[in-house]
Amino acid sequence: MKEQEMADTQLIRKIAKIVDEAKASNATHLRKLKELSAVRSKSPSVHQFSVAFTKTLTPLFQILKRTATVERVVRFVSAFSSAQDPNDTSASDEFLEEFLKFLLVGATAANKTARFRACQIISEIILRLPDDSEVSDELWDEVIELMKFRVVDKVPLIRTLAVRVLSRFVNDSENSDILDLFLEVLPLEKNSEVRKTIVLSLPPSNATSQVIIDCTMDVSESVRKAAYCVIANKFPLQSLSIKHRTAILQRGLADRSLAVSKECLKLMTDQWLVKCCNGDPVQLLKYLDVETYESVGESVMESLLKADLVKLHKVESIQQYILRTSANEGSEGDSVDCSVSIRLMEPEVSLYWRMVCKHLQMEAQGKGSDAAATMGTEAAIYAAEASDNNDLLDRILPETVSDYIDLVKAHIDAGGSGVNYHFASRQLLLLGEMLDFSDATIRKIASSFVQDLLHRPLEHEVDDEGNKVAIGDGINLGGDRDWAIAVARLARKVHSAAGEFEEVILGVVQELARPCRERTADFINWMHCLAVTGLLLENAKSFHWAVEPTELLQSLLLPGAKHVHMDVQRVSVRCLGLFGLLENKPSEELIKQLRISYVKGPSPISTVACKALFDIGMWHGPQEVDRALGLNPQLEVDAMPSDLVNFSETDGALNIKLVDLLYAGFTTNNRARALENDENESVQAVLGEGFAKILLLSEKYPSIPASSHPLLLSKLISLYFSNESKDLQRLKQCLSVFFEHYASLSENHKKCLSKAFIPVMRSMWPGIDDNPGGSSYMVSNMRKRAIQASRFMLQMMQTPLYAKGTEAEDDNGCNGSPEIIDGPSQPSVECGEEGLAIRIATEVLRFPAKKTPAERSYVAALCRILASLHFRLSEQGPVKIMRRLLSRVCESVLSEKDILKELKLTAERLEGLDRNPDQDLSEDEVKYIFRKLELEFNLDVDGSTAVPQTPAPCSARPNRSRRRVRREEVSSDEENSPPCVKSVVPSNGGTIGPRSQRASKTAAMTKITRSKAVRIEEGFHEDDEDSEVTAEDSNESDELTE
Secondary structure (H helix, E strand, O other): OHHHHHHHHHHHHHHHHHHHHHOOOHHHHHHHHHHHHHHHHHOOOHHHHHHHHHHHHHHHHHOOOOOHHHHHHHHHHHHHHHOOOOOOHHHHHHHHHHHHHHHHHHHOOOOHHHHHHHHHHHHHHHHHOOOOOOOOHHHHHHHHHHHHHHOOOOOHHHHHHHHHHHOOOOOOHHHHHHHHHHHHHOOOOOOHHHHHHHHHHOOOOHHHHHHHHHHHHOOOHHHHHHHHHHHHHHOOHHHOOHHHHHHHHHHHHOOOOHHHHHHHHHHHHHHHHHHHOOOOHHHHHHOOOOOOOHHHHHHHHHHHHHOOOOOOOOOOOHHHHEEOOOOOOHHHOOOOOOOOEEOOOOHHHHHHHHHHHHHHHHHHHHHHHHHHHOOHHHHHHHHHHHHHHHHHHHHHOOOOHHHHHHHHHHHHHHHHOOOOOHHHHHHHHHHHHHOOOOOHHHHHHHHHHHHHHHHOOOOEEEOOOOOEEEOOOOOOHHHOHHHHHHHHHHHHHHOOOOOHHHHHHHHHHHHHHHHHHOOOOOHHHHHHHHHHHHHHHHHOOOOOOOOOHHHHHHHHHHHHHOOOOHHHHHHHHHHHHHHHHHOOOOOHHHHHHHHHHHHHOOHHHHHHHHHHHHHHHHHHOHHHHHHHOOOOOOOOOOOOOOOOOOHHHOOOOOOOOHHHHHHHHHHHOHHHHHHHOOOOOOHHHHHHHHHHHHHHOHHHOOOOOHHHHHHHHHHHHHHHHOHHHOOOHHHHHHHHHHHHHHHHHOHHHHHHHHHHHHHHHHHHOOOOOOOOOOOHHHHHHHHHHHHHHHHHHHHHHOOOOEOOOOOEOOOOOOOOOOOEOOOOOOOOHHHOHHHHHHHHHHHHHOOOOOOOHHHHHHHHHHHHHHHOOOEOOOOHHHHHHHHHHHHHHHHHOOOOHHHHHHHHHHHHHHHHHOOOOOOOOOHHHHHHHHHHOOOOOOOOOOOOOOOOOOOOOOOOOOEOHHHHHHHHHHOHHHHHOOHHHHOOOEOOOOOOOOOOHHHHHHHHHHHHHHHHHHHHHHHHOOOHHHOOHHHHHHHHOOOOOO
């Protein structure tokens, strides 16, 4: 026995010596691996060596720090365990199995250091292990199952190591559950390093592609970078859909992190451009569908040009598509019979040349500016570079303007052939800005071409019944806003003299309007004329025209708004809005027509009219719009907007002010007309965006009463959290940005938010102010939304004000700050949290003692917000008022023990803030504060500030059967009451014997106290299903921050 112990000790010393030498340097590992393998070969058995080896490594499992020496030992041990001895492979496999079994025991240890070391060594072994290693399937199953359990370990580093181990097996078809586990835990994982490891471990498949692409929007830079690395190495370009390709490039090239954008650029150039497209940028653009994703194509070309990855050959230019022959050469591709033969461009080619020419022009202008700003040799170098870029640009562009016009016309005329050349035509139109039209002859030729573009009728088709149907959006020239912009930019380049552009466009409008005035035009002609008119009004800066603007209004725009065809009405109403922006004062006829279209028109027309009214109202001011209709803006200065306007009984021309008319659309237009509109916008969305702009710039609109701002704000908050606006993504985005900045801009905005808090809560809470309820599920969801809105408003109130003339202040506001906030720049009481606290407290006290279930849940939600508010030491008046109000508030929520505890803590803080607790406020001081808050409330100045005691806790002892029967007869709802309520009187199952006088007195007092507590609890838990606030509140605490 002693000999065996001595042999084991000697073996441990040999192993320890080798390990100690190996931890000194990685350079000795190869030699030490051979020495340790020799020791294993000379050992009496593999088992004896394994026992000695594990005993030697035991101290390693007690070291948490990842020092260099420890990491070298881990690498050495892992390399030895995974290495195959060529002289004795069976011994290597046997040792590996025994060592893995030892590590599996350590991986299940309660000590996190032992778990970490065991998982670390297992991870290193698995990743180093060759594929031909002989390990039993049972052992592999044990390793996999244990690592699957460790994927959800509470230590992030252990989770990372477990994922690394499982990544070796995730590609096996037999272990598909590993992939399912990765996909399940990835969206729930909070640690970025674990998410990164999971992303790097995911195999390429249809199930993982979308998950990996979604990780390109991860909040962590390392995870986003890892996602692009995985896409580059595991997903060929052809395996991804066009939508995925464009999403990857759009996000990556515009990423805020330079490292991520570089990784995306590396993916695009090294993998997609070089390997898949042979370095041809045009071929890469063909994989991106630039006709649909033009902005992505532009970003790709800009990145390639900035990285100098686009190599231009001398023979390549746009001129190669213009063949100066009169013959019809079909072998060269599609051609057109004209004085020159034109070879048509594909969409990708046209975009490629436009971006190349734009880059060269910008580079030439930039280098020219640098040359002008410097002197000497440096200026000469810059000037030479600018000259080279200009020369290259001249070589690429068509030689003459006539060639350019022939090229564009050929593509426009070929638009209806097998390939849609409309996209290429627009790209070529944009090239016209780079040409020189200073020569009068050239300008005359170009002007004729512009006239042809403006006179070109709208494309249409005929349906089965013989009716014409316009192609495009029905608003802009050519049915496409991008096309209209391209034509306008070319026209302004050709007619660059002052007033010449307006004169030319107006001449075209007069020609097109002649058949409209003579009533010989069909709706296609009307839409074409109004589209050109809209182009004129959009680009004009004033009404300095040869033709009287009122003639255009009376003869074209107003008749168009009354046209029988809906598309004509829509484009005409849009032109009326643009016309109103150019007027010095809005005209009566124009405003009346817009109001009629807003009130009476279908949803598409009403939406456009609503936008026009908002634009004109914000440009001229609401008072000017009202004055145009003869309404006196000085009357009823403090009038509130009304939503009681009945649109079915008015034609929009009654004595209704603009703000009132628009506000009434919230309740009149939204439900009846939102479903008719196929677009993402509705009247409701336009109203929300418009009123958000008015509130944000409220100082510029003094004619809108300040008393109406809280009402407008409460409507926007309710709209933001309503279920009806969840599909209006533009509105949600607009309001989210609005709310982010609104409360921080001024004290008046915080005052408005404070006044809007209670109206929002009352309008959203089911069962309050006759708000409809529904099933218990619907009521629960409505309460959740209301609670979410209340916390959202609280967060806005606690956001610090922006410093004047700078960006937002440092975060020294209320969130996460001490309770006592005292500073000279803090808002006044009606704009601060103290005013909101008084408003909430008075709202709670307005309810009677006996409340309905809806009122009880509403009061409980308000009290939770009340307990979250902060108070400042400088506001002694509100602090004293809140101490008195809080004592009465606590009396109304005695049944809510958790809320009562929070309110008691608030009362203690208020008591600590009160500098003179024995000195009360006078009645005049109290009235002054309530008057500043615009509240009417009778406060008992001499009342007590003491907070009632929390009811004694319920007994945990079992009930007496006789008492339980009587309780069941009193109320059938007691079945749903908590156990603490049912256990009213403690009972004893043993033999009842005589007791002392003090014991009898104690039992009697306890019984009285419990009975009072039960009566209070009965009032609140009368309907447990309708009072779900306290149960749901804890689950919603993080909804706003997620």
